Amino acid sequence: MTNSDGLSHRLRESQQSVNDGKPRDALFVGSVEKAFRVLEAFRGHSSLSLSEVAITTGLGKSAAQRFCHTLVELGYLKRDPRSRQLKPALRLLELGFSYSISEPIISTAAPFLLRAREKSNKAVNLALPRGTDVVYVMRQTYEDSPYGNPPVGGRVPMFCTASGRAYLSALPREECDAILAQSPLHPFTPHTLTDLDQLNEALEIARKRGFASADQECIVGERTIGAPIYDRFGRVIASMNICVYGNDWTMAKVDKTYGDLLLRTAQQISEAVSNNPNFS
Incomplete structure (x- = not known):
């Protein structure tokens, strides 16, 4: 949790439900939503274990492992070789820059x-x-x-x-x-x-x-x-x-x-x- 914001918002009661109760249309891609759910699990946390990702997102451990592996391969997460903890990676900041300039x-x-x-x-x-x-x-x-x-x-x-x-x-x-x-x-x-x-x-x-x-x-x-x-x-x-x-x-x-x-x-x-x- 980061001290700099005064709070890190304590993990939203089970991340405030997976779909926020909103109906999804036929164009909605559930796997994309799950990938972003994994990334959002790190809000306020410098690192998480695979088990913590699974608990926070509501995904099964096997599914969480696949999503995390993919995000590591794509450069959005990185894994500590010693502790095996997962952390946000530099490529996420690049996305934030795109938002800032737009x-x-x-x-x-x-x-x-x-x-x-x-x-x-x-x-x-x-x-x-x-x-x-x-x-x-x-x-x-x-x-x-x-x-x-x-x-x-x-x-x-x-x-x-x-x-x-x-x-x-x-x-x-x-x-x-x-x-x-x-x-x-x-x-x-x-x-x-x-x-x-x-x-x-x-x-x-x-x-x-x-x-x-x-x-x-x-x-x-x-x-x-x-x-x-x-x-x-x-x-x-x-x-x-x-x-x-x-x-x-x-x-x-x-x-x-x-x-x-x-x-x-x-x-x-x-x-x-x-x-x-x-x-x-």
Whole structure:
């Protein structure tokens, strides 16, 4: 599990069912889905044994062995010659690069996020929604960050993160309520809000002032504020956050010190998105 994201999302209750309950059409290739299920088993894990892959994916050990062998041969997994543990391989990163250069929100937001990082000297992140979570697709760290160079692709819950709450607060109420209802409200620190009434109160505050806060809810010592990013039609499509670490900060101090910068940056990105023809 990687410390850099504050959590690695504890393996989704048996990987949230094999097919997510969705009906599959005649063109759907089940073996491809199973191969990706094997790759997704490594989310939050630096290595897994063959038995762990089989348990995590719900595949039989024989099937898991065949899929893993194929993925090793193709260069997407590698096997430690001593421990026989399986690990993600470099070719997976190449796929991630293809995504990064094709997603217009990343290139559009990049100069504004960099400017916010330079002005704040704090970590600044860009997040996109995925189910009940957000995924960090761009990360600007700073020299005093306790986590060095946190990797892109970290996935965290919406309900307990500033970036996630910012996104939730900008959704229509029924969509926000539906995501919260589907979210496993597990605590990650002693400070994590898991009570639905308290979460709705925090979201209402975010709606009124335009940005959300999370006080040590994923990582003890980390305080974050996040704001939504909109497209030209006023629909929320992403969010950004500014992260502050250290016991000399309070949530109120973070809000006061960086709230205006956060809102201004999110607005600039939203305006750039609205003027970019690559966004539909």
